[in-house]
Amino acid sequence: GAGVSQSPSNKVTEKGKDVELRCDPISGHTALYWYRQSLGQGLEFLIYFQGNSAPDKSGLPSDRFSAERTGGSVSTLTIQRTQQEDSAVYLCASSLAGTGGEKLFFGSGTQLSVL
Amino acid sequence: SQQGEEDPQALSIQEGENATMNCSYKTSINNLQWYRQNSGRGLVHLILIRSNEREKHSGRLRVTLDTSKKSSSLLITASRAADTASYFCAINSGGSNYKLTFGKGTLLTVNP
Numbered sequence: 001g002a003g004v005s006q007s008p009s010n011k012v013t014e015k016g017k018d019v020e021l022r023c024d025p026i027s028g029h030t031a032l033y034w035y036r037q038s039l040g041q042g043l044e045f046l047i048y049f050q051g052n053s054a055p056d057k058s059g060l061p062s063d064r065f066s067a068e069r070t071g072g073s074v075s076t077l078t079i080q081r082t083q084q085e086d087s088a089v090y091l092c093a094s095s096l097a098g099t100g101g102e103k104l105f106f107g108s109g110t111q112l113s114v115l
Numbered sequence: 116s117q118q119g120e121e122d123p124q125a126l127s128i129q130e131g132e133n134a135t136m137n138c139s140y141k142t143s144i145n146n147l148q149w150y151r152q153n154s155g156r157g158l159v160h161l162i163l164i165r166s167n168e169r170e171k172h173s174g175r176l177r178v179t180l181d182t183s184k185k186s187s188s189l190l191i192t193a194s195r196a197a198d199t200a201s202y203f204c205a206i207n208s209g210g211s212n213y214k215l216t217f218g219k220g221t222l223l224t225v226n227p
């Protein structure tokens with residue numbers, strides 16, 4: 001597609017439920033990133049994909065968080081047993097090769113609200 | 116990995132004035148990037164400056180990098196109301212050549 005697409009744009013869920021957030025990167029971009037942004041804060045790195053593998057999962061806050069990428073394209077971030085502190089905007093970005101010195105293209109994010 | 120710190124946290128100016136935002140960091144970098152965010156959603160890349168560069172321009176934007184002071188500045192000249200947004204610096208450093216670490220941003224308000 002023309003840009004990075006994320007869905008849903010907004011998600012309201014109850015504490016304890018599981019949620020899936022989807023990211024569709026720019027076609028041909030091998031690198032994909034997930035970031036989280038809490039209200040008024042900077043971006044917190046979660047995970048990086050190069051193709052379908054995730055060489056860096058260091059930012060995932062707990063084992064309730066997982067992510068996968070299939071076909072070198074679409075990625076899904078799953079949060080199990082959601083907690084109120086998971087409420088944030090989840091941003092996905094992609095870049096051509098992930099080799100550094102590249103700009104990231106961001107989606108519009110998913111606003112997650114855990115009640 | 117290190118995080119850039121933007122200064123000031125918030126800046127309010129009149130249309131037509133120049134806006135300057137600063138970013139400081141702690142260790143050596145590969146490159147530093149500036150991004151803009153409207154309304155707390157997607158970020159848009161503005162400029163990338165490499166560690167061996169000192170200044171870059173793009174339209175009304177000018178970015179400088181002083182590696183001896185470990186700081187960068189973003190200057191927006193002749194600001195417009197549409198420039199109102201949050202501006203973030205992002206650091207690429209060390210061996211993780213793919214990872215960008217973002218600061219908390221400067222909220223710029225340009226009053227008409």
